[in-house]
Amino acid sequence: MILQSYQIKIPAKTGNLEVIRNFLISSLQTLKFSEEELNKVLLSVDEACSNVIRHAYNFKENQIKIDLKIEKNKISIFVTDSGKGFDPSKIETPKMDEYLKNFKVGGLGILIMKKLMDEVEYDIRPGSQNKVKLVKYF
Amino acid sequence: MILQSYQIKIPAKTGNLEVIRNFLISSLQTLKFSEEELNKVLLSVDEACSNVIRHAYNFKENQIKIDLKIEKNKISIFVTDSGKGFDPSKIETPKMDEYLKNFKVGGLGILIMKKLMDEVEYDIRPGSQNKVKLVKYF
Amino acid sequence: MSGFKIDTKKEESVSVVRISGFLDAHTAHELEAEFQGITSKGDYKILVNFAGLDYISSAGLGVFMGFIELVRENGGDIKMCEMNVKIYKIFDLLGFPNLYEIFDTQAEAIEKFKD
Amino acid sequence: MSGFKIDTKKEESVSVVRISGFLDAHTAHELEAEFQGITSKGDYKILVNFAGLDYISSAGLGVFMGFIELVRENGGDIKMCEMNVKIYKIFDLLGFPNLYEIFDTQAEAIEKFKD
Numbered sequence: 058m059i060l061q062s063y064q065i066k067i068p069a070k071t072g073n074l075e076v077i078r079n080f081l082i083s084s085l086q087t088l089k090f091s092e093e094e095l096n097k098v099l100l101s102v103d104e105a106c107s108n109v110i111r112h113a114y115n116f117k118e119n120q121i122k123i124d125l126k127i128e129k130n131k132i133s134i135f136v137t138d139s140g141k142g143f144d145p146s147k148i149e150t151p152k153m154d155e156y157l158k159n160f161k162v163g164g165l166g167i168l169i170m171k172k173l174m175d176e177v178e179y180d181i182r183p184g185s186q187n188k189v190k191l192v193k194y195f
Numbered sequence: 196m197i198l199q200s201y202q203i204k205i206p207a208k209t210g211n212l213e214v215i216r217n218f219l220i221s222s223l224q225t226l227k228f229s230e231e232e233l234n235k236v237l238l239s240v241d242e243a244c245s246n247v248i249r250h251a252y253n254f255k256e257n258q259i260k261i262d263l264k265i266e267k268n269k270i271s272i273f274v275t276d277s278g279k280g281f282d283p284s285k286i287e288t289p290k291m292d293e294y295l296k297n298f299k300v301g302g303l304g305i306l307i308m309k310k311l312m313d314e315v316e317y318d319i320r321p322g323s324q325n326k327v328k329l330v331k332y333f
Numbered sequence: 334m335s336g337f338k339i340d341t342k343k344e345e346s347v348s349v350v351r352i353s354g355f356l357d358a359h360t361a362h363e364l365e366a367e368f369q370g371i372t373s374k375g376d377y378k379i380l381v382n383f384a385g386l387d388y389i390s391s392a393g394l395g396v397f398m399g400f401i402e403l404v405r406e407n408g409g410d411i412k413m414c415e416m417n418v419k420i421y422k423i424f425d426l427l428g429f430p431n432l433y434e435i436f437d438t439q440a441e442a443i444e445k446f447k448d
Numbered sequence: 449m450s451g452f453k454i455d456t457k458k459e460e461s462v463s464v465v466r467i468s469g470f471l472d473a474h475t476a477h478e479l480e481a482e483f484q485g486i487t488s489k490g491d492y493k494i495l496v497n498f499a500g501l502d503y504i505s506s507a508g509l510g511v512f513m514g515f516i517e518l519v520r521e522n523g524g525d526i527k528m529c530e531m532n533v534k535i536y537k538i539f540d541l542l543g544f545p546n547l548y549e550i551f552d553t554q555a556e557a558i559e560k561f562k563d
Protein backbone atom coordinates (compact mmCIF):
# COMPACT_ATOMS: atom_id res chain seq x y z
CA MET A 58 0.00 0.00 0.00
CA ILE A 59 1.40 3.36 -1.01
CA LEU A 60 1.31 5.73 1.93
CA GLN A 61 2.69 8.84 0.25
CA SER A 62 3.53 9.95 -3.26
CA TYR A 63 5.95 12.67 -4.26
CA GLN A 64 6.58 13.73 -7.83
CA ILE A 65 8.83 16.23 -9.52
CA LYS A 66 8.91 17.01 -13.25
CA ILE A 67 11.68 19.32 -14.36
CA PRO A 68 13.94 20.17 -17.27
CA ALA A 69 16.53 17.46 -17.86
CA LYS A 70 19.77 19.37 -17.48
CA THR A 71 22.76 18.76 -15.31
CA GLY A 72 22.16 22.00 -13.41
CA ASN A 73 18.98 20.41 -12.08
CA LEU A 74 20.68 17.37 -10.56
CA GLU A 75 21.05 19.41 -7.41
CA VAL A 76 17.35 20.34 -7.51
CA ILE A 77 16.53 16.64 -7.68
CA ARG A 78 18.84 15.74 -4.81
CA ASN A 79 17.40 18.52 -2.68
CA PHE A 80 13.88 17.40 -3.48
CA LEU A 81 14.71 13.89 -2.32
CA ILE A 82 16.46 15.09 0.81
CA SER A 83 13.48 17.11 1.90
CA SER A 84 10.90 14.50 0.87
CA LEU A 85 12.71 11.74 2.71
CA GLN A 86 13.71 13.68 5.79
CA THR A 87 10.91 12.42 8.00
CA LEU A 88 11.59 8.77 7.20
CA LYS A 89 13.88 6.79 9.40
CA PHE A 90 16.68 6.29 6.92
CA SER A 91 20.18 6.61 8.28
CA GLU A 92 22.27 9.26 6.59
CA GLU A 93 24.22 6.47 4.93
CA GLU A 94 21.08 4.94 3.40
CA LEU A 95 19.86 8.37 2.29
CA ASN A 96 23.19 8.98 0.57
CA LYS A 97 22.82 5.72 -1.33
CA VAL A 98 19.42 6.78 -2.59
CA LEU A 99 20.64 10.24 -3.59
CA LEU A 100 23.59 8.91 -5.54
CA SER A 101 21.56 6.21 -7.30
CA VAL A 102 18.89 8.64 -8.42
CA ASP A 103 21.58 11.08 -9.50
CA GLU A 104 23.15 8.35 -11.66
CA ALA A 105 19.79 7.46 -13.21
CA CYS A 106 19.06 11.12 -13.95
CA SER A 107 22.54 11.80 -15.31
CA ASN A 108 21.96 8.92 -17.73
CA VAL A 109 18.67 10.40 -18.85
CA ILE A 110 20.23 13.79 -19.50
CA ARG A 111 23.18 12.34 -21.37
CA HIS A 112 22.01 9.16 -23.03
CA ALA A 113 18.23 9.43 -23.35
CA TYR A 114 18.23 13.07 -24.44
CA ASN A 115 21.83 13.61 -25.53
CA PHE A 116 21.86 16.88 -23.55
CA LYS A 117 18.90 18.26 -25.52
CA GLU A 118 16.55 19.82 -23.01
CA ASN A 119 13.48 17.79 -22.33
CA GLN A 120 11.53 16.86 -19.19
CA ILE A 121 12.56 14.31 -16.62
CA LYS A 122 10.08 12.92 -14.10
CA ILE A 123 10.90 11.46 -10.72
CA ASP A 124 8.22 9.67 -8.69
CA LEU A 125 8.79 8.70 -5.10
CA LYS A 126 6.39 6.21 -3.54
CA ILE A 127 6.67 5.66 0.16
CA GLU A 128 5.32 2.42 1.56
CA LYS A 129 5.44 0.89 5.00
CA ASN A 130 8.66 -1.01 4.52
CA LYS A 131 10.24 0.49 1.40
CA ILE A 132 10.55 3.41 -0.93
CA SER A 133 10.40 3.12 -4.72
CA ILE A 134 11.73 5.80 -7.00
CA PHE A 135 10.85 5.89 -10.69
CA VAL A 136 12.97 7.96 -13.05
CA THR A 137 11.15 8.41 -16.33
CA ASP A 138 12.31 9.80 -19.65
CA SER A 139 10.73 9.97 -23.10
CA GLY A 140 14.04 9.59 -24.88
CA LYS A 141 15.51 7.08 -27.22
CA GLY A 142 15.69 4.13 -24.84
CA PHE A 143 18.22 1.27 -24.80
CA ASP A 144 18.46 -2.43 -24.14
CA PRO A 145 19.59 -2.92 -20.53
CA SER A 146 20.31 -6.60 -21.14
CA LYS A 147 23.04 -5.56 -23.58
CA ILE A 148 24.87 -3.49 -20.97
CA GLU A 149 27.78 -5.43 -19.55
CA THR A 150 28.52 -5.09 -15.87
CA PRO A 151 32.07 -3.79 -15.60
CA LYS A 152 34.56 -6.07 -13.82
CA MET A 153 36.28 -3.59 -11.57
CA ASP A 154 39.67 -5.36 -11.49
CA GLU A 155 40.03 -5.12 -15.25
CA TYR A 156 38.32 -1.77 -15.35
CA LEU A 157 40.88 -0.19 -13.05
CA LYS A 158 43.83 -2.01 -14.59
CA ASN A 159 42.90 -0.73 -18.04
CA PHE A 160 42.13 2.82 -16.91
CA LYS A 161 38.59 2.69 -18.25
CA VAL A 162 36.38 5.76 -18.07
CA GLY A 163 32.60 5.82 -17.54
CA GLY A 164 30.15 2.97 -17.51
CA LEU A 165 29.79 2.87 -13.72
CA GLY A 166 26.35 4.45 -13.25
CA ILE A 167 24.17 1.35 -13.48
CA LEU A 168 26.68 -0.64 -11.44
CA ILE A 169 26.52 1.98 -8.69
CA MET A 170 22.71 1.85 -8.67
CA LYS A 171 22.78 -1.94 -8.44
CA LYS A 172 25.31 -1.92 -5.64
CA LEU A 173 23.53 0.73 -3.59
CA MET A 174 19.84 -0.07 -4.09
CA ASP A 175 17.92 -3.22 -3.20
CA GLU A 176 16.19 -3.42 -6.60
CA VAL A 177 16.96 -1.82 -9.96
CA GLU A 178 14.57 -2.55 -12.79
CA TYR A 179 14.30 -1.01 -16.25
CA ASP A 180 11.09 -0.74 -18.22
CA ILE A 181 12.06 0.55 -21.67
CA ARG A 182 9.43 1.60 -24.22
CA PRO A 183 11.16 3.80 -26.79
CA GLY A 184 8.82 6.32 -28.30
CA SER A 185 6.70 6.46 -25.18
CA GLN A 186 8.32 6.13 -21.74
CA ASN A 187 11.54 4.69 -20.42
CA LYS A 188 11.61 4.11 -16.73
CA VAL A 189 14.00 2.81 -14.12
CA LYS A 190 12.64 1.70 -10.76
CA LEU A 191 14.94 1.95 -7.77
CA VAL A 192 13.81 0.32 -4.53
CA LYS A 193 15.21 0.56 -1.03
CA TYR A 194 13.80 -1.27 1.98
CA PHE A 195 13.86 0.24 5.44
CA MET B 196 6.81 31.55 -24.57
CA ILE B 197 7.50 29.16 -21.71
CA LEU B 198 11.21 28.50 -21.43
CA GLN B 199 11.19 26.04 -18.57
CA SER B 200 8.60 24.11 -16.59
CA TYR B 201 9.00 22.72 -13.11
CA GLN B 202 6.36 20.72 -11.32
CA ILE B 203 6.04 19.13 -7.92
CA LYS B 204 3.13 17.00 -6.69
CA ILE B 205 3.25 16.05 -3.06
CA PRO B 206 1.07 15.25 -0.04
CA ALA B 207 -0.71 18.35 1.24
CA LYS B 208 0.53 18.56 4.80
CA THR B 209 2.15 21.36 6.72
CA GLY B 210 5.33 19.33 7.13
CA ASN B 211 5.78 19.61 3.36
CA LEU B 212 5.69 23.42 3.24
CA GLU B 213 9.42 23.30 3.73
CA VAL B 214 9.78 20.80 0.86
CA ILE B 215 7.88 23.21 -1.36
CA ARG B 216 10.00 26.19 -0.33
CA ASN B 217 13.18 24.22 -0.92
CA PHE B 218 11.94 23.10 -4.32
CA LEU B 219 11.31 26.72 -5.30
CA ILE B 220 14.63 27.90 -3.96
CA SER B 221 16.53 25.36 -5.99
CA SER B 222 14.41 25.75 -9.12
CA LEU B 223 14.73 29.53 -9.07
CA GLN B 224 18.36 29.76 -8.08
CA THR B 225 19.72 30.33 -11.56
CA LEU B 226 17.29 33.16 -12.31
CA LYS B 227 18.30 36.70 -11.61
CA PHE B 228 15.90 37.39 -8.79
CA SER B 229 17.25 39.35 -5.89
CA GLU B 230 17.02 37.58 -2.56
CA GLU B 231 14.23 39.98 -1.63
CA GLU B 232 12.16 39.04 -4.69
CA LEU B 233 12.80 35.35 -4.09
CA ASN B 234 11.57 35.73 -0.51
CA LYS B 235 8.35 37.31 -1.77
CA VAL B 236 7.74 34.35 -4.07
CA LEU B 237 8.48 31.83 -1.32
CA LEU B 238 6.15 33.45 1.17
CA SER B 239 3.33 33.87 -1.36
CA VAL B 240 3.47 30.24 -2.45
CA ASP B 241 3.66 29.16 1.18
CA GLU B 242 0.48 31.14 1.91
CA ALA B 243 -1.31 29.60 -1.07
CA CYS B 244 -0.24 26.11 -0.02
CA SER B 245 -1.12 26.65 3.63
CA ASN B 246 -4.61 27.62 2.44
CA VAL B 247 -4.92 24.45 0.40
CA ILE B 248 -3.89 22.28 3.35
CA ARG B 249 -6.21 24.03 5.78
CA HIS B 250 -9.17 25.28 3.76
CA ALA B 251 -9.34 23.14 0.62
CA TYR B 252 -8.58 19.87 2.38
CA ASN B 253 -9.28 20.68 6.03
CA PHE B 254 -6.01 18.97 6.97
CA LYS B 255 -7.08 15.69 5.37
CA GLU B 256 -4.15 14.39 3.40
CA ASN B 257 -4.49 14.80 -0.32
CA GLN B 258 -2.18 15.90 -3.12
CA ILE B 259 -1.10 19.45 -3.84
CA LYS B 260 0.46 20.39 -7.17
CA ILE B 261 2.76 23.31 -7.80
CA ASP B 262 3.70 24.29 -11.36
CA LEU B 263 6.41 26.80 -12.06
CA LYS B 264 6.62 28.24 -15.57
CA ILE B 265 9.63 30.35 -16.38
CA GLU B 266 9.33 32.81 -19.23
CA LYS B 267 11.65 35.48 -20.52
CA ASN B 268 10.33 38.29 -18.36
CA LYS B 269 8.29 36.57 -15.66
CA ILE B 270 7.62 33.47 -13.64
CA SER B 271 4.15 32.06 -13.07
CA ILE B 272 3.39 29.66 -10.28
CA PHE B 273 0.18 27.64 -10.18
CA VAL B 274 -0.94 26.06 -6.92
CA THR B 275 -3.62 23.48 -7.62
CA ASP B 276 -5.91 21.59 -5.26
CA SER B 277 -8.86 19.27 -5.82
CA GLY B 278 -10.61 20.40 -2.66
CA LYS B 279 -13.87 22.10 -1.88
CA GLY B 280 -13.15 25.45 -3.50
CA PHE B 281 -14.44 28.90 -2.46
CA ASP B 282 -15.60 32.16 -3.95
CA PRO B 283 -12.66 34.55 -3.98
CA SER B 284 -14.92 37.52 -4.74
CA LYS B 285 -16.57 36.99 -1.35
CA ILE B 286 -13.29 37.32 0.54
CA GLU B 287 -12.95 40.81 1.97
CA THR B 288 -9.54 42.40 1.92
CA PRO B 289 -8.69 43.21 5.53
CA LYS B 290 -8.18 46.89 6.36
CA MET B 291 -5.04 46.70 8.43
CA ASP B 292 -5.80 49.72 10.65
CA GLU B 293 -8.99 48.17 11.90
CA TYR B 294 -7.53 44.70 11.83
CA LEU B 295 -4.76 45.63 14.23
CA LYS B 296 -6.99 47.82 16.41
CA ASN B 297 -9.43 44.95 16.89
CA PHE B 298 -6.76 42.29 17.45
CA LYS B 299 -8.02 40.16 14.59
CA VAL B 300 -6.43 36.79 13.90
CA GLY B 301 -5.90 35.16 10.48
CA GLY B 302 -7.23 36.24 7.13
CA LEU B 303 -3.91 37.69 5.92
CA GLY B 304 -2.76 35.04 3.45
CA ILE B 305 -4.39 36.31 0.29
CA LEU B 306 -3.54 39.90 1.21
CA ILE B 307 0.11 38.93 1.55
CA MET B 308 0.08 37.23 -1.87
CA LYS B 309 -1.51 40.31 -3.44
CA LYS B 310 0.98 42.66 -1.83
CA LEU B 311 4.02 40.58 -2.75
CA MET B 312 3.21 39.26 -6.22
CA ASP B 313 2.50 41.17 -9.42
CA GLU B 314 -0.59 39.11 -10.27
CA VAL B 315 -2.81 36.84 -8.18
CA GLU B 316 -5.64 35.11 -9.94
CA TYR B 317 -7.97 32.34 -8.78
CA ASP B 318 -9.59 29.80 -11.05
CA ILE B 319 -12.04 27.83 -8.90
CA ARG B 320 -13.77 24.72 -10.20
CA PRO B 321 -15.01 22.78 -7.19
CA GLY B 322 -15.16 19.07 -7.84
CA SER B 323 -12.35 19.25 -10.35
CA GLN B 324 -9.47 21.70 -9.85
CA ASN B 325 -8.98 24.88 -7.92
CA LYS B 326 -5.99 26.90 -8.91
CA VAL B 327 -4.29 30.11 -7.91
CA LYS B 328 -1.86 31.72 -10.34
CA LEU B 329 0.91 33.85 -8.87
CA VAL B 330 3.00 35.93 -11.27
CA LYS B 331 6.20 37.84 -10.71
CA TYR B 332 7.98 39.87 -13.39
CA PHE B 333 11.75 40.16 -13.49
CA MET C 334 16.14 19.73 8.74
CA SER C 335 15.62 23.42 9.25
CA GLY C 336 12.88 23.18 11.87
CA PHE C 337 11.91 25.70 14.47
CA LYS C 338 13.23 26.15 18.00
CA ILE C 339 11.99 27.98 21.06
CA ASP C 340 13.91 28.72 24.21
CA THR C 341 12.29 30.71 27.02
CA LYS C 342 14.15 32.23 29.98
CA LYS C 343 12.95 34.60 32.67
CA GLU C 344 15.02 37.81 32.78
CA GLU C 345 13.94 39.76 35.83
CA SER C 346 10.14 39.80 35.43
CA VAL C 347 10.18 39.38 31.65
CA SER C 348 9.73 36.06 29.83
CA VAL C 349 12.25 36.20 27.00
CA VAL C 350 11.23 33.85 24.21
CA ARG C 351 14.04 33.23 21.74
CA ILE C 352 12.73 31.81 18.50
CA SER C 353 14.83 30.45 15.65
CA GLY C 354 14.42 28.72 12.33
CA PHE C 355 11.23 28.61 10.32
CA LEU C 356 7.90 29.77 11.74
CA ASP C 357 5.20 28.59 9.34
CA ALA C 358 1.86 26.75 9.39
CA HIS C 359 3.75 23.64 10.46
CA THR C 360 5.54 25.09 13.45
CA ALA C 361 3.25 27.93 14.58
CA HIS C 362 1.45 25.68 17.07
CA GLU C 363 4.72 25.26 18.97
CA LEU C 364 4.93 28.98 19.61
CA GLU C 365 1.24 29.00 20.47
CA ALA C 366 1.81 26.29 23.09
CA GLU C 367 4.73 28.26 24.50
CA PHE C 368 2.65 31.43 24.85
CA GLN C 369 -0.12 29.38 26.42
CA GLY C 370 2.31 28.01 28.97
CA ILE C 371 3.71 31.44 29.82
CA THR C 372 0.37 33.24 30.15
CA SER C 373 -1.24 30.38 32.08
CA LYS C 374 1.39 30.93 34.78
CA GLY C 375 0.20 34.52 34.98
CA ASP C 376 3.24 35.94 33.20
CA TYR C 377 2.22 38.64 30.76
CA LYS C 378 5.48 40.45 30.09
CA ILE C 379 6.69 38.67 27.02
CA LEU C 380 9.70 39.63 24.95
CA VAL C 381 10.21 37.71 21.74
CA ASN C 382 13.80 37.67 20.54
CA PHE C 383 13.81 37.09 16.78
CA ALA C 384 17.59 36.90 16.36
CA GLY C 385 17.58 33.33 15.08
CA LEU C 386 14.39 33.50 13.05
CA ASP C 387 14.87 32.91 9.33
CA TYR C 388 11.31 32.81 8.11
CA ILE C 389 7.77 33.76 9.10
CA SER C 390 4.45 33.26 7.32
CA SER C 391 0.98 34.49 8.25
CA ALA C 392 0.48 31.43 10.46
CA GLY C 393 3.32 32.76 12.61
CA LEU C 394 1.93 36.29 12.67
CA GLY C 395 -1.39 34.81 13.80
CA VAL C 396 0.18 33.54 17.01
CA PHE C 397 1.12 37.05 18.10
CA MET C 398 -2.32 38.38 17.19
CA GLY C 399 -3.93 35.53 19.14
CA PHE C 400 -2.30 36.55 22.42
CA ILE C 401 -1.78 40.31 22.30
CA GLU C 402 -5.26 41.20 23.57
CA LEU C 403 -5.13 38.80 26.54
CA VAL C 404 -1.65 39.94 27.43
CA ARG C 405 -2.51 43.64 27.34
CA GLU C 406 -5.74 43.16 29.28
CA ASN C 407 -3.58 41.73 32.01
CA GLY C 408 -1.24 44.70 32.09
CA GLY C 409 1.47 43.02 30.09
CA ASP C 410 2.74 43.25 26.55
CA ILE C 411 4.34 41.30 23.75
CA LYS C 412 7.43 43.22 22.66
CA MET C 413 9.91 42.14 20.04
CA CYS C 414 13.63 42.54 19.45
CA GLU C 415 16.60 41.65 17.24
CA MET C 416 14.46 41.07 14.18
CA ASN C 417 16.42 40.75 10.93
CA VAL C 418 15.50 42.92 7.98
CA LYS C 419 13.87 40.09 6.04
CA ILE C 420 11.42 39.38 8.85
CA TYR C 421 10.90 43.05 9.62
CA LYS C 422 9.80 43.65 6.05
CA ILE C 423 6.92 41.20 6.49
CA PHE C 424 5.85 42.86 9.73
CA ASP C 425 6.11 46.24 8.08
CA LEU C 426 4.14 45.17 5.02
CA LEU C 427 1.10 44.60 7.23
CA GLY C 428 1.54 47.52 9.60
CA PHE C 429 2.42 45.32 12.57
CA PRO C 430 4.97 47.83 13.90
CA ASN C 431 1.95 50.02 14.75
CA LEU C 432 0.77 47.39 17.21
CA TYR C 433 4.00 45.87 18.50
CA GLU C 434 7.06 47.65 19.84
CA ILE C 435 10.15 46.34 18.09
CA PHE C 436 13.58 47.01 19.60
CA ASP C 437 17.04 46.57 18.22
CA THR C 438 18.45 45.04 21.37
CA GLN C 439 17.09 42.80 24.07
CA ALA C 440 18.39 45.09 26.79
CA GLU C 441 16.42 48.08 25.51
CA ALA C 442 13.26 46.02 25.34
CA ILE C 443 13.65 44.69 28.90
CA GLU C 444 14.31 48.23 30.11
CA LYS C 445 11.10 49.37 28.41
CA PHE C 446 9.06 46.79 30.35
CA LYS C 447 10.01 48.65 33.56
CA ASP C 448 8.15 51.81 32.52
CA MET D 449 23.61 27.27 -4.26
CA SER D 450 25.96 24.56 -3.10
CA GLY D 451 28.14 24.49 -6.22
CA PHE D 452 31.63 23.22 -6.61
CA LYS D 453 34.96 24.96 -6.05
CA ILE D 454 38.51 24.24 -7.06
CA ASP D 455 41.64 25.88 -5.75
CA THR D 456 45.04 24.76 -6.98
CA LYS D 457 48.35 25.68 -5.38
CA LYS D 458 51.87 24.43 -6.06
CA GLU D 459 53.48 22.95 -2.92
CA GLU D 460 57.10 22.20 -3.75
CA SER D 461 56.76 20.22 -7.01
CA VAL D 462 53.23 18.99 -6.30
CA SER D 463 50.05 20.60 -7.67
CA VAL D 464 47.63 20.47 -4.75
CA VAL D 465 44.06 20.65 -6.00
CA ARG D 466 41.59 21.41 -3.22
CA ILE D 467 38.06 20.54 -4.25
CA SER D 468 34.93 21.38 -2.31
CA GLY D 469 31.16 21.15 -2.67
CA PHE D 470 29.36 18.88 -5.09
CA LEU D 471 31.14 17.02 -7.86
CA ASP D 472 28.48 15.66 -10.19
CA ALA D 473 27.67 15.55 -13.91
CA HIS D 474 27.14 19.31 -13.77
CA THR D 475 30.45 20.27 -12.24
CA ALA D 476 32.79 17.46 -13.35
CA HIS D 477 33.92 19.40 -16.42
CA GLU D 478 35.38 22.07 -14.13
CA LEU D 479 37.70 19.55 -12.55
CA GLU D 480 38.48 18.17 -15.98
CA ALA D 481 39.50 21.62 -17.18
CA GLU D 482 41.66 22.06 -14.10
CA PHE D 483 43.49 18.76 -14.71
CA GLN D 484 43.89 19.74 -18.35
CA GLY D 485 45.48 23.00 -17.34
CA ILE D 486 47.85 21.35 -14.89
CA THR D 487 49.01 18.54 -17.16
CA SER D 488 49.35 20.79 -20.19
CA LYS D 489 51.97 22.73 -18.23
CA GLY D 490 53.89 19.48 -17.84
CA ASP D 491 52.94 19.06 -14.18
CA TYR D 492 52.10 15.47 -13.43
CA LYS D 493 52.37 15.29 -9.66
CA ILE D 494 48.81 15.96 -8.64
CA LEU D 495 47.45 15.73 -5.12
CA VAL D 496 43.72 16.14 -4.76
CA ASN D 497 42.65 17.35 -1.33
CA PHE D 498 39.07 16.22 -0.73
CA ALA D 499 38.59 17.97 2.62
CA GLY D 500 35.77 20.21 1.42
CA LEU D 501 34.07 17.73 -0.88
CA ASP D 502 30.52 16.85 0.13
CA TYR D 503 29.41 14.75 -2.78
CA ILE D 504 30.72 12.76 -5.73
CA SER D 505 28.92 10.84 -8.47
CA SER D 506 30.32 8.64 -11.24
CA ALA D 507 30.82 11.70 -13.43
CA GLY D 508 33.33 12.91 -10.86
CA LEU D 509 35.05 9.55 -10.65
CA GLY D 510 35.36 9.62 -14.43
CA VAL D 511 37.58 12.69 -14.28
CA PHE D 512 40.22 10.86 -12.25
CA MET D 513 40.04 7.83 -14.54
CA GLY D 514 40.40 10.10 -17.55
CA PHE D 515 43.79 11.45 -16.44
CA ILE D 516 45.47 8.73 -14.40
CA GLU D 517 47.01 6.94 -17.37
CA LEU D 518 48.47 10.10 -18.92
CA VAL D 519 49.80 11.23 -15.57
CA ARG D 520 51.48 7.90 -14.77
CA GLU D 521 52.95 7.59 -18.26
CA ASN D 522 54.67 10.87 -17.54
CA GLY D 523 56.17 9.67 -14.29
CA GLY D 524 53.59 11.41 -12.13
CA ASP D 525 50.59 10.34 -10.14
CA ILE D 526 47.20 11.44 -8.91
CA LYS D 527 47.14 10.92 -5.16
CA MET D 528 44.34 11.84 -2.82
CA CYS D 529 44.01 13.01 0.77
CA GLU D 530 41.62 14.17 3.52
CA MET D 531 38.65 12.33 2.07
CA ASN D 532 35.65 12.15 4.38
CA VAL D 533 34.07 8.79 5.13
CA LYS D 534 31.04 9.41 2.96
CA ILE D 535 33.17 9.98 -0.15
CA TYR D 536 35.60 7.22 0.76
CA LYS D 537 32.73 4.73 0.81
CA ILE D 538 31.95 5.48 -2.84
CA PHE D 539 35.59 5.04 -3.81
CA ASP D 540 35.76 1.84 -1.83
CA LEU D 541 32.54 0.47 -3.34
CA LEU D 542 34.23 0.43 -6.73
CA GLY D 543 37.69 -0.65 -5.69
CA PHE D 544 39.27 2.73 -6.46
CA PRO D 545 41.63 2.52 -3.47
CA ASN D 546 43.42 -0.24 -5.43
CA LEU D 547 44.33 2.29 -8.09
CA TYR D 548 44.75 5.53 -6.16
CA GLU D 549 46.76 6.13 -3.03
CA ILE D 550 44.60 7.87 -0.45
CA PHE D 551 46.25 9.59 2.53
CA ASP D 552 44.81 10.98 5.73
CA THR D 553 46.86 14.16 5.63
CA GLN D 554 48.17 16.39 2.89
CA ALA D 555 51.67 16.36 4.40
CA GLU D 556 51.94 12.57 4.17
CA ALA D 557 50.84 12.63 0.56
CA ILE D 558 53.32 15.33 -0.44
CA GLU D 559 56.06 13.40 1.34
CA LYS D 560 55.13 10.31 -0.65
CA PHE D 561 55.60 12.15 -3.94
CA LYS D 562 59.31 12.48 -3.04
CA ASP D 563 59.90 8.73 -3.15
Ligand SMILES: Nc1ncnc2c1ncn2[C@@H]1O[C@H](COP(=O)(O)OP(=O)(O)O)[C@@H](O)[C@H]1O
Binds near residue numbers: 112138141143165
Ligand atom coordinates in the same frame (compact mmCIF):
# COMPACT_ATOMS: atom_id res chain seq x y z
N1 LIG E 1 18.00 6.49 -19.63
C1 LIG E 1 18.81 5.96 -20.59
N2 LIG E 1 18.52 6.13 -21.90
C2 LIG E 1 19.29 5.60 -22.85
N3 LIG E 1 20.40 4.88 -22.60
C3 LIG E 1 20.76 4.67 -21.31
C4 LIG E 1 19.99 5.21 -20.25
N4 LIG E 1 20.58 4.83 -19.10
C5 LIG E 1 21.67 4.11 -19.43
N5 LIG E 1 21.78 4.01 -20.77
C6 LIG E 1 22.82 3.24 -21.51
O1 LIG E 1 23.49 2.40 -20.58
C7 LIG E 1 24.90 2.61 -20.64
C8 LIG E 1 25.55 2.37 -19.28
O2 LIG E 1 25.16 3.38 -18.37
P1 LIG E 1 26.01 3.67 -17.07
O3 LIG E 1 26.33 2.37 -16.40
O4 LIG E 1 25.27 4.65 -16.24
O5 LIG E 1 27.39 4.27 -17.58
P2 LIG E 1 27.67 5.58 -18.47
O6 LIG E 1 26.49 6.46 -18.34
O7 LIG E 1 28.89 6.18 -17.87
O8 LIG E 1 27.90 5.08 -19.86
C9 LIG E 1 25.05 4.01 -21.19
O9 LIG E 1 26.28 4.19 -21.81
C10 LIG E 1 23.88 4.11 -22.15
O10 LIG E 1 24.22 3.52 -23.38
Ligand SMILES: Nc1ncnc2c1ncn2[C@@H]1O[C@H](COP(=O)(O)OP(=O)(O)O)[C@@H](O)[C@H]1O
Binds near residue numbers: 242246247
Ligand atom coordinates in the same frame (compact mmCIF):
# COMPACT_ATOMS: atom_id res chain seq x y z
N1 LIG F 1 -7.44 26.86 -1.64
C1 LIG F 1 -8.53 27.27 -0.94
N2 LIG F 1 -9.60 26.46 -0.83
C2 LIG F 1 -10.69 26.84 -0.15
N3 LIG F 1 -10.80 28.02 0.48
C3 LIG F 1 -9.77 28.88 0.42
C4 LIG F 1 -8.58 28.55 -0.29
N4 LIG F 1 -7.73 29.59 -0.18
C5 LIG F 1 -8.36 30.53 0.55
N5 LIG F 1 -9.60 30.13 0.92
C6 LIG F 1 -10.60 30.91 1.68
O1 LIG F 1 -10.18 32.26 1.70
C7 LIG F 1 -10.12 32.73 3.04
C8 LIG F 1 -9.05 33.78 3.19
O2 LIG F 1 -7.77 33.18 3.07
P1 LIG F 1 -6.50 33.91 3.65
O3 LIG F 1 -6.52 35.33 3.25
O4 LIG F 1 -5.32 33.13 3.24
O5 LIG F 1 -6.64 33.86 5.23
P2 LIG F 1 -6.82 32.62 6.23
O6 LIG F 1 -6.31 31.41 5.53
O7 LIG F 1 -6.03 32.98 7.43
O8 LIG F 1 -8.30 32.54 6.52
C9 LIG F 1 -9.95 31.50 3.88
O9 LIG F 1 -10.42 31.68 5.19
C10 LIG F 1 -10.76 30.47 3.11
O10 LIG F 1 -12.12 30.58 3.44
